Amino acid sequence: MLQLDSDEQVVLEVRKHWIVFVSQAIFLCFAAIIPPFFLTVLSTLLPIQITTEGSFVAVAVFLYCLWILTLWISFFFYWTDYYLDVWYVTEKRIIDVEQKGIFSRNVSSIRFDKIQDINVEVRGVVATFLNYGNVEVQTASETSGSFIMKNASRPELIRQVVFSQHNKQSERPQPVHIVSQHGTEHATKL
Amino acid sequence: MQNQFLVFNINSIHINATFLWFAFLLFFVAYSVLSGILQYHWTEYGMGTRAVHIAQIVFFGVSLFFFLMGIAAISLF
Numbered sequence: 236m237l238q239l240d241s242d243e244q245v246v247l248e249v250r251k252h253w254i255v256f257v258s259q260a261i262f263l264c265f266a267a268i269i270p271p272f273f274l275t276v277l278s279t280l281l282p283i284q285i286t287t288e289g290s291f292v293a294v295a296v297f298l299y300c301l302w303i304l305t306l307w308i309s310f311f312f313y314w315t316d317y318y319l320d321v322w323y324v325t326e327k328r329i330i331d332v333e334q335k336g337i338f339s340r341n342v343s344s345i346r347f348d349k350i351q352d353i354n355v356e357v358r359g360v361v362a363t364f365l366n367y368g369n370v371e372v373q374t375a376s377e378t379s380g381s382f383i384m385k386n387a388s389r390p391e392l393i394r395q396v397v398f399s400q401h402n403k404q405s406e407r408p409q410p411v412h413i414v415s416q417h418g419t420e421h422a423t424k425l
Numbered sequence: 426m427q428n429q430f431l432v433f434n435i436n437s438i439h440i441n442a443t444f445l446w447f448a449f450l451l452f453f454v455a456y457s458v459l460s461g462i463l464q465y466h467w468t469e470y471g472m473g474t475r476a477v478h479i480a481q482i483v484f485f486g487v488s489l490f491f492f493l494m495g496i497a498a499i500s501l502f
Contacts, residue, residue: 237470237472283437283438284438285437285440286437286438286440287439287440287441287502288439288440288441288442288502289441289442289502290501290502293499293501293502294445294498294502296494296495296498297445297449297495300491300492300494300495300498301448301449301495303491304452304456304488304491304492304495307484307487307488308459308460308463308488311463311480311484312459312463315463315466315467318471318476318477319466332470334470337462337463337466340470
């Protein structure tokens with residue numbers, strides 16, 4: 236589970252647009268209607284005789300149930316991959332959770348004071364109408380590089396929220412550490 | 426010389442209730458393992474959101490329905 240600070244709240248969750256998930260999952264719908272055609276072709280092409288002790292319809296229903304269950308669990312694997320690939324914009328930072336397939340996961344975060352710029356790219360008619368595009372957060376950090384979310388939903392809103400949180404963060408008084416000659420450290424707010 | 430162990434000569438497949446139950450059991454075990462993996466991801470990384478709870482209910486509800494239909498089909502076989 237993702238750990239947030241006690242005084243930290245999620246302001247915005249950023250995911251890829253639903254069209255990305257739908258375009259991945261739509262072939263499962265076509266796959267659901269394949270078996271009747273497949274059986275017809277198979278019975279004519281293969282010289283194998285299939286005999287049953289009981290009802291052939293019951294066998295067909297049984298096999299079709301297993302097929303639908305296979306597609307059903309595949310659908311949820313796609314959905315999980317889509318849903319867990321997310322940015323959490325909090326009051327302090329952006330947390331990038333990158334889900335690559337089901338067994339690969341990378342979590343990184345960037346504080347607002349490290350953000351240099353945000354690029355939003357909406358390309359094409361479909362992307363313009365459905366309001367999705369690529370969002371790139373450029374950072375000053377050498378280790379993090381930049382955060383990129385491709386086909387993110389509502390990219391302009393993301394930029395607005397990140398900039399507004401960035402501004403709030405920079406306006407907030409920061410603690411100043413004063414070190415005395417004796418080496419003791421005091422923190423005070425200006 | 427032809428290796429007799431590598432020759433498959435299948436002309437017919439005979440399906441009986443034992444065969445169907447065995448197929449069902451194998452499928453059920455595989456499905457349970459994969460469901461466990463999904464469940465782990467939802468619990469561990471889903472942040473307890475409403476969407477994840479709804480996904481769990483829909484996934485297990487529909488799965489149960491199709492498993493019951495499969496069992497009914499074998500029973501009526």
